[in-house]
Amino acid sequence: MTPGEKKKQIVIVGGGSAGIMVANRLRKKIRPENAAITLIEKSTKHYYQPGFLTLLFDIDKEEDLSRDVKDLLISRITLVTDEARKINLQGTVTTTRSGEIPFDYVIIATGAKLVLDEPEGLKDGLKNGKNVFSFYTLEHALKLREALKTFEGGAIVSCICEMPVKCPAAPVAFILLAEAEMRRRGIRDKCRFLLTTPTSSVPPSIEPYAGHVERLLHDRGIEVKIEFNPSKINSKKGFCEDFLGERIGFDLLSIIPPHAGEEIVQNSEGLADPVGWVTCNKNTLRHRDFDNIYAVGDAGNFPSGKTASAARKQAAILARRIKSHIAGGEPTATYDGNTVCPILTDFGTLFFAEFDYGRSISTIKDSRFNWFLHVSLLRRLYWNFILKGRFFS
Ligand SMILES: Cc1cc2nc3c(=O)[nH]c(=O)nc-3n(C[C@H](O)[C@H](O)[C@H](O)COP(=O)(O)OP(=O)(O)OC[C@H]3O[C@@H](n4cnc5c(N)ncnc54)[C@H](O)[C@@H]3O)c2cc1C
Incomplete structure (x- = not known):
């Protein structure tokens, strides 16, 4: 000046x-x-x-x-x-x-x-609070926490409506942790797990991270539906339909609304x-x-x-x-x-996907140390x- x-x-x-x-x-x-x-x-x-x-x-x-x-x-x-x-x-x-x-x-x-006017039926589903949830606000995360505690079996679906969303790795981590949770509670065999994404590969849609996540999901018996763009949610009947008319049934839907x-x-x-x-x-x-x-x-x-x-x-x-x-x-x-996405893969393990506009930067290290860094230390920092x-x- x-x-x-x-x-x-x-x-x-x-x-x-x-x-x-x-x-x-x-x-x-x-x-x-x-x-x-x-x-x-x-x-x-x-x-x-x-x-x-x-x-x-x-x-x-x-x-x-x-x-x-x-x-x-x-x-x-x-x-x-x-x-x-x-x-x-x-x-x-x-x-x-x-x-x-x-x-x-x-x-x-x-x-x-968060845009709750679409897909059709999302607002009503969230309001009913019985089988449609979203953890992208605190209020809805608290409801989902209770639903997970009392879940006794059935299909858990993690659905991303459209991109971009905040931390696209979070819905991936959700389904991995939900699977780990049901295993911990001894009801894994009564459950089915599915991740849907509008993208053509699993988020974060950048290699080598997407390939690693796909292998993890496959090994843990979690199904993946790519290029799924939901247009309608019917919480009473428990299904989600895409623009091509394909339906996915659920007992518990965790949805990431459009942003x-x-x-x-x-x-x-x-x-x-x-x-x-x-x-x-x-x-x-x-x-x-x-x-x-x-x-x-x-x-x-x-x-x-x-x-x-x-x-x-x-x-x-x-x-x-x-x-x-x-x-x-x-x-x-x-x-x-430059962006760093933490991907929580199980209770106690996590890897960081770091990339910039042009390339992936970090190598994949799915480790307890990373879990400690992100889960135990980062919030305080x-x-x-x-x-x-x-x-x-
Ligand atoms: C479930 C979940 C998990 C996530 N995990 C990670 C993670 O592991 N790592 C990571 O890096 N990121 C993560 N994120 C993303 C991260 O939280 C956001 O990217 C970050 O908060 C963006 O900061 P922001 O300031 O742009 O938006 P926000 O933090 O959302 O802040 C926007 C602010 O603007 C205010 N505002 C809006 N409109 C007005 C207005 N008209 N007048 C006045 N104030 C207004 C709002 O009240 C709000 O306080 C996660 C997000 C979610 C939802």
Whole structure:
């Protein structure tokens, strides 16, 4: 900044994993006299979503999975607990109760919403809460946990409606752990397990991980149906039908609903594609038409996985880019698509699939150590270090 220049206003919309990570990293990189940082988040709580899967099998407890957003932000970040309704290209964010908040730079971190209007019958099935569940929200994960506890046999189906979804490895891990759970309870022979995916290979659909997962599923007697696009769910009769009329029966369905960008993004003219993902350059994270608008995390149309691990890498890049803007230079930091997907294969074993836009990076090590890292350690690191940008960016 040159002397006499006005302090810049950086506004982050959405204070989930990505929004909190970027706010804290920005605050550490940019002096308060050069820029004010405001974070608009509609919820007072932030949830550690990877725990929604482990919660199902009593590996994690509900009370360990949320924290107050205000306690996750370092000092000199203004938190506005309100819903953002529209991003105006003239340089303001319209909120429900806090008026118009001006910005020089806006960072969209509103994540992904679950679309429950499709397939037909999904909403009713979830509402009945008898045999249709989803663990992608805490509320539904708690219901599924109870259903698994009382399950006495039959077909358990893990179904991904369409891509992209958050952490596409989670529904794969769910079916592997459900099989392990029924084995542990001695009722494996009374059960059938099936994974359906709209993709042409098992997620994460990148080699060598997809091939490894396919072999694991096969060896454990878990059936796989690829290119299955569900159009209808009948919870009363217990079947799921795809657009070609093929039916799959279930006694317990764990479904990953379609995802889309949040309403605010769809309401803000020129910012998003038809599904509501912010249209950005996949490397610079900058909006393809507006130089002062960025996206981070699940809200962007980045072809990397929608994961917190990707959000962490993006947040670090973004903080460097905004710092360069504020210093009056042209930012050069770029994101290469790096994502790490943990795949929980059994109680006590896990492997990481790490890849970027162009290639797979990690070798497959299905180990107890990886389980320890992800299941026992990561949540603590997340709350205390990763969100706050300590030692990790
Ligand atoms: C079951 C499950 C398992 C997962 N496992 C893993 C894993 O093992 N590893 C991994 O890396 N990732 C995992 N993920 C994915 C990870 O949780 C997400 O990718 C990550 O949370 C994305 O961060 P985000 O900030 O983009 O979105 P979110 O964390 O969802 O945050 C978005 C925030 O925006 C707020 N918001 C939305 N609209 C508005 C508005 N209009 N005004 C104000 N605030 C708004 C929301 O309230 C929310 O707090 C998993 C996800 C799920 C569901």
